[in-house]
Amino acid sequence: MLKVAKRQFRHPICWPARAATATLGAPPSGQAVLPWPFLLRGGKPYQADIRDFARRIVVGFTLDSHQVAQVREALLSTDSDRLIELVSCISLGWPPPESALLALPLTEELGWTKPGQPAFTDTGMLAADSIREYRLWLDRDRKLHGEDHSPLLRPESYAGLEVLEPGSGFGCNLLSLQATALRAVGIEPVAIYEQFTEILATREGLNPPEIIVADAESMPVGDASFDVVLCYSAHQYMDVRRAFVEFSRVLRPGGQLQLIGGTRDDRSPMRIGNFRQLRSDWLTTINTVAYERFGRRLLTPKGLSRTTAPVYPRLRYIDVWLKAAGLHTRQDLRRRIGTDTLTVAEKK
Ligand SMILES: C[S@@+](CC[C@H](N)C(=O)[O-])C[C@H]1O[C@@H](n2cnc3c(N)ncnc32)[C@H](O)[C@@H]1O
Numbered sequence: 320m321l322k323v324a325k326r327q328f329r330h331p332i333c334w335p336a337r338a339a340t341a342t343l344g345a346p347p348s349g350q351a352v353l354p355w356p357f358l359l360r361g362g363k364p365y366q367a368d369i370r371d372f373a374r375r376i377v378v379g380f381t382l383d384s385h386q387v388a389q390v391r392e393a394l395l396s397t398d399s400d401r402l403i404e405l406v407s408c409i410s411l412g413w414p415p416p417e418s419a420l421l422a423l424p425l426t427e428e429l430g431w432t433k434p435g436q437p438a439f440t441d442t443g444m445l446a447a448d449s450i451r452e453y454r455l456w457l458d459r460d461r462k463l464h465g466e467d468h469s470p471l472l473r474p475e476s477y478a479g480l481e482v483l484e485p486g487s488g489f490g491c492n493l494l495s496l497q498a499t500a501l502r503a504v505g506i507e508p509v510a511i512y513e514q515f516t517e518i519l520a521t522r523e524g525l526n527p528p529e530i531i532v533a534d535a536e537s538m539p540v541g542d543a544s545f546d547v548v549l550c551y552s553a554h555q556y557m558d559v560r561r562a563f564v565e566f567s568r569v570l571r572p573g574g575q576l577q578l579i580g581g582t583r584d585d586r587s588p589m590r591i592g593n594f595r596q597l598r599s600d601w602l603t604t605i606n607t608v609a610y611e612r613f614g615r616r617l618l619t620p621k622g623l624s625r626t627t628a629p630v631y632p633r634l635r636y637i638d639v640w641l642k643a644a645g646l647h648t649r650q651d652l653r654r655r656i657g658t659d660t661l662t663v664a665e666k667k
């Protein structure tokens with residue numbers, strides 16, 4: 320986690336600006352405050368809540384308690400659909416409908432969009448990740464991704480089981496699992512996503528799932544403590560080999576890893592598109608080959624999210640790494656799920 324914080328605070332120019340964004344607003348009464356005269360908003364000094372400030376240094380980029388209250392109010396209000404629609408459309412690059420554009424003043428007030436334009440600020444970009452995941456989850460009728468493709472991914476298959484989801488984001492899969500799994504816990508390194516978990520679960524009338532802010536490569540959970548590790552569209556952002564060793568460690572004997580994501584076997588290396596897309600495809604291909612051969616990415620663009628340098632290793636590498644981690648791939652259970660592949664591996 321400190322590594323994450325360090326990465327986000329690396330640039331001296333960005334630091335004051337980001338620190339300012341993270342500490343805006345009057346702290347709720349009764350909380351300890353510290354004057355930070357060098358933090359300016361619109362040219363005026365303001366006070367920062369020391370607890371929020373300390374939390375930010377420990378866990379990385381987060382909203383302060385005032386911002387969380389604002390977001391909660393906005394997402395639980397009766398016209399929150401408009402806000403969700405606008406943020407999702409901007410994030411997915413879709414033209415927002417007229418009605419959604421009415422939420423623009425609100426996104427600006429929340430500090431998510433730049434003045435007068437539907438373009439995200441840093442905070443907005445991170446907020447949009449959770450809101451987009453939530454909106455897509457609503458679009459698929461609150462189902463687990465892929466449950467129509469493999470019986471293993473249907474809710475009833477998790478009945479009575481303890482499930483761990485590394486790379487859970489704000490936790491949409493955990494919400495889907497709540498009805499059947501005995502316990503469903505997320506691991507997510509981006510602390511701001513976890514701040515949306517309780518709000519979005521409340522919006523759904525569900526209990527907020529437990530999400531531990533940590534990296535999948537070093538999860539603070541006990542050995543042999545879960546029946547299933549479900550990793551959906553997340554291993555490509557991890558140090559895959561180290562993550563597999565961790566997945567194996569936390570699985571009980573007889574437990575199952577369900578790994579869903581893209582692979583270079585079936586991804587077209589270059590999409591037809593604009594320069595940015597081509598550049599990103601090149602980068603991904605170079606990183607994937609480097610990771611397959613040398614176990615590391617060569618190029619890691621900076622960003623506040625943890626999804627800037629994906630790798631899509633071929634299945635034969637995945638199987639070798641799983642075996643080395645003590646997990647046996649069930650070739651008979653391998654399935655295509657849209658553009659992804661489901662790999663199931665068992666711990667002996
Ligand atoms: C595309 S999202 C998938 C979220 C969720 N699994 C779903 O299916 O909607 C990938 C997630 O993996 C997380 N992630 C990236 N690197 C990670 C790491 N090293 N350990 C754990 N999670 C990571 C990202 O922060 C992000 O939330």
